Amino acid sequence: xxxxxxxxxxxxxxxxxxxxxxxxxxxxxxxxxxxxxxxxxxxxxxxxxxxxxxxxxxxxxxxxxxxxxxxxxxxxxxxxxxxxxxxxxxxxxxxxxxxxxxxxxxxxxxxx
Amino acid sequence: xxxxxxxxxxxxxxxxxxxxxxxxxxxxxxxxxxxxxxxxxxxxxxxxxxxxxxxxxxxxxxxxxxxxxxxxxxxxxxxxxxxxxxxxxxxxxxxxxxxxxxxxxxxxxxxxxxx
Numbered sequence: 001x002x003x004x005x006x007x008x009x010x011x012x013x014x015x016x017x018x019x020x021x022x023x024x025x026x027x028x029x030x031x032x033x034x035x036x037x038x039x040x041x042x043x044x045x046x047x048x049x050x051x052x053x054x055x056x057x058x059x060x061x062x063x064x065x066x067x068x069x070x071x072x073x074x075x076x077x078x079x080x081x082x083x084x085x086x087x088x089x090x091x092x093x094x095x096x097x098x099x100x101x102x103x104x105x106x107x108x109x110x111x112x
Numbered sequence: 113x114x115x116x117x118x119x120x121x122x123x124x125x126x127x128x129x130x131x132x133x134x135x136x137x138x139x140x141x142x143x144x145x146x147x148x149x150x151x152x153x154x155x156x157x158x159x160x161x162x163x164x165x166x167x168x169x170x171x172x173x174x175x176x177x178x179x180x181x182x183x184x185x186x187x188x189x190x191x192x193x194x195x196x197x198x199x200x201x202x203x204x205x206x207x208x209x210x211x212x213x214x215x216x217x218x219x220x221x222x223x224x225x226x227x
Contacts, residue, residue, distance in 0.1 A: 034216075036218075041203070041221070042220060042221065043207075043218035043219050043220045043221045044156070044205070044218045045218070046114070046215055046216070046217055049214070087155075098209040098214070098215070099158070100146075101158060102148075102157075102158075104155050105155060
């Protein structure tokens with residue numbers, strides 16, 4: 001399974017964009033990048049996923065580099081409720097049923 | 113379809129008893145569900161993959177006779193912690209795979225405390 005590397009923690013000012021980086025230099029061609037976040041004592045919440053192209057939804061944008069070795073999750077206007085642990089996960093081939101292996105994630109603190 | 117529920121949300125039991133946790137996908141069918149465990153200040157650890165109508169696949173180091181998994185329908189998987197001990201106290205989280213959206217959705221978790 002491809003491993004990911006994320007900063008342990010980050011701070012962001014409320015109202016500003018939060019850019020969360022993730023390195024996945026050993027990613028294979030058929031492996032997707034998924035982002036989830038976990039607010040304390042809750043189950044992880046799905047944010048976004050992608051393979052090669054940049055993706056955007058109502059929550060965030062995902063920018064994947066052309067060589068696919070890294071990606072950035074962008075929360076365009078961070079609020080205090082975005083304070084959470086953010087997990088970048090490389091999922092193995094779908095034949096394995098979408099198995100996800102969680103790393104340590106990035107603890108994002110949004111400050112007033 | 114992205115809603116997954118768990119029941120109970122919190123359970124306290126005596127050492128040596130068994131506890132059953134239910135995981136339901138409410139608005140989609142899931143042939144595959146997953147069970148995770150999370151200790152304080154740690155990340156989620158995958159315990160097993162639950163496939164509807166077949167035996168679960170356990171991750172290395174997870175005792176299959178202690179953590180019984182049943183996936184009897186496309187919307188329900190259960191995890192039974194047998195002969196629970198204090199070291200089994202943890203936050204148990206399930207997820208369900210939605211093949212249509214190609215995404216796993218997580219339940220809210222179950223806090224198990226074994227006295």
